[in-house]
Amino acid sequence: MQIKKLPFLLAAFMFVAPFLSFASDSIAEPAHINGQSEEVAKDEKKAKINAYIKHHLKDTHDFHLFSNERTGKHYGFPLPVILWDDGLHFFMSSAFDHGHKLAESKGNYYKLHHGKIYRTEADGELTYDHSEAKHSEHGGETSVKSHIEEVSGGHAEENKDHGHPTNIVPLDFSITKNVFNIFFIGLLVFLIFSSVARGYKKGLAPKKAAKFFEPLVLFVRDEIAIPNIGEKHYRKYMGFLLTAFFFIWMVNLFGLTPLGVNVTNNIAVTGALALMTFFITQFTSKKDYWLHIFWMPGVPYPMRILLAPIELLGVFIKPFALMIRLYANITAGHIVLMSLISLMFIFDNIGAKGAFYGLTIFLSIIELLVAFLQAYIFTMLSALYFGMAVEEHDAH
Amino acid sequence: MEIPEIVGAGLIVIGAGLGIGRIGGSAMEAIARQPEATNKIQTAMLIAAALIEGIGFAALFAK
Numbered sequence: 001m002q003i004k005k006l007p008f009l010l011a012a013f014m015f016v017a018p019f020l021s022f023a024s025d026s027i028a029e030p031a032h033i034n035g036q037s038e039e040v041a042k043d044e045k046k047a048k049i050n051a052y053i054k055h056h057l058k059d060t061h062d063f064h065l066f067s068n069e070r071t072g073k074h075y076g077f078p079l080p081v082i083l084w085d086d087g088l089h090f091f092m093s094s095a096f097d098h099g100h101k102l103a104e105s106k107g108n109y110y111k112l113h114h115g116k117i118y119r120t121e122a123d124g125e126l127t128y129d130h131s132e133a134k135h136s137e138h139g140g141e142t143s144v145k146s147h148i149e150e151v152s153g154g155h156a157e158e159n160k161d162h163g164h165p166t167n168i169v170p171l172d173f174s175i176t177k178n179v180f181n182i183f184f185i186g187l188l189v190f191l192i193f194s195s196v197a198r199g200y201k202k203g204l205a206p207k208k209a210a211k212f213f214e215p216l217v218l219f220v221r222d223e224i225a226i227p228n229i230g231e232k233h234y235r236k237y238m239g240f241l242l243t244a245f246f247f248i249w250m251v252n253l254f255g256l257t258p259l260g261v262n263v264t265n266n267i268a269v270t271g272a273l274a275l276m277t278f279f280i281t282q283f284t285s286k287k288d289y290w291l292h293i294f295w296m297p298g299v300p301y302p303m304r305i306l307l308a309p310i311e312l313l314g315v316f317i318k319p320f321a322l323m324i325r326l327y328a329n330i331t332a333g334h335i336v337l338m339s340l341i342s343l344m345f346i347f348d349n350i351g352a353k354g355a356f357y358g359l360t361i362f363l364s365i366i367e368l369l370v371a372f373l374q375a376y377i378f379t380m381l382s383a384l385y386f387g388m389a390v391e392e393h394d395a396h
Numbered sequence: 397m398e399i400p401e402i403v404g405a406g407l408i409v410i411g412a413g414l415g416i417g418r419i420g421g422s423a424m425e426a427i428a429r430q431p432e433a434t435n436k437i438q439t440a441m442l443i444a445a446a447l448i449e450g451i452g453f454a455a456l457f458a459k
Contacts, residue, residue, distance in 0.1 A: 328453030
């Protein structure tokens with residue numbers, strides 16, 4: 001009986017999860033300032049929601065769970081910051097106090113500004129490349145914006161009126177939220193599959209976790225690898241395909257938890273994954289692959305000259321599309337989900353709030369499907385490209 | 397008169413929606429005619445849909 005309760009509890013948690021991080025944040029209660037008209041308050045709420053969504057999509061130097069608006073306190077836990085700036089600097093991100101304080105390390109001072117670390121003097125002043133004149137032009141606007149930044153803990157979006165700081169940016173090797181999550185998922189996948197693999201030493205019948213993962217591994221082999229690559233060559237690609245599939249899937253699933261770790265909506269991560277597909281395709285390719293690019297058989301000669309540059313471009317476009325697809329799908333999914341949750345706070349009508357609550361749950365379930373589908377499509381298209389690389393044409 | 401970016405975004409979404417809708421509809425018909433080929437049809441459908449989606453996203457984010 002005890003074990004049967006666990007799936008139920010997990011399901012219940014999934015239903016409430018999206019609201020945990022949001023409801024406790026600053027949007028739940030509009031900051032009421034005396035003498036402010038309702039219109040301004042509404043605008044501020046909208047800008048705040050915008051800033052919140054943008055912040056949610058960003059990589060940060062700490063895990064931020066929720067804030068108390070009245071006391072201005074943030075709850076979460078810090079992550080290590082590793083900087084290379086004429087020597088190694090190592091300290092915890094709690095030294096920044098969410099951008100309010102300067103961190104001092106070996107005589108240098110560092111300031112956290114919009115999620116980026118800058119080196120400053122002891123006074124902590126940042127210099128901007130825009131002139132002050134532009135600043136005063138938008139006087140009214142900036143005052144509202146700076147107020148919003150204040151309440152959302154200095155994490156609000158890059159304020160365009162300020163320009164960009166010209167301070168020195170040290171090389172940042174920090175264990176940020178995304179890096180931490182990549183390590184975590186990597187370790188998790190390694191532990192799960194090494195234990196699954198050990199189970200097969202005692203007999204071929206799947207045991208424990210293997211009961212869940214065996215069908216998935218077979219799915220990748222029988223539905224993705226063999227039809228696209230072929231019986232002859234598929235084995236050497238299985239390692240990468242399985243790793244990519246389970247890594248992307250798990251990372252996507254973790255992105256749906258209230259911790260808000262969105263690894264796959266960082267274009268650098270999807271870019272690295274796509275680059276691996278690109279290199280594996282090029283380095284395992286056979287003669288026929290290059291023949292089809294530079295001297296397409298079976299078409300008239302003038303066409304071959306025309307086709308060569310297009311095909312060559314296609315070599316680079318394929319992994320590029322792979323990168324954009326995964327990145328954009330996850331980012332768009334998160335933006336839509338966050339916007340729907342925000343709508344609950346914009347409407348005062350209880351019926352509308354209820355409707356958006358239902359819609360959010362529905363969309364969360366769709367996102368669970370998308371998390372799987374994107375892992376599947378990434379693996380599938382990678383397998384398709386590998387298949388092209390090793391294809392042998394006897395017909396020509 | 398300047399056309400706002402959001403109009404372009406809307407057009408992209410309409411185009412991508414029409415395209416994916418057509419793929420989905422055709423796949424449904426094909427599955428109804430040949431239920432034994434469901435797996436193959438589904439795979440092809442997902443690949444085609446993913447390609448359209450990729451272009452749609454690329455256009456949306458490139459603005």
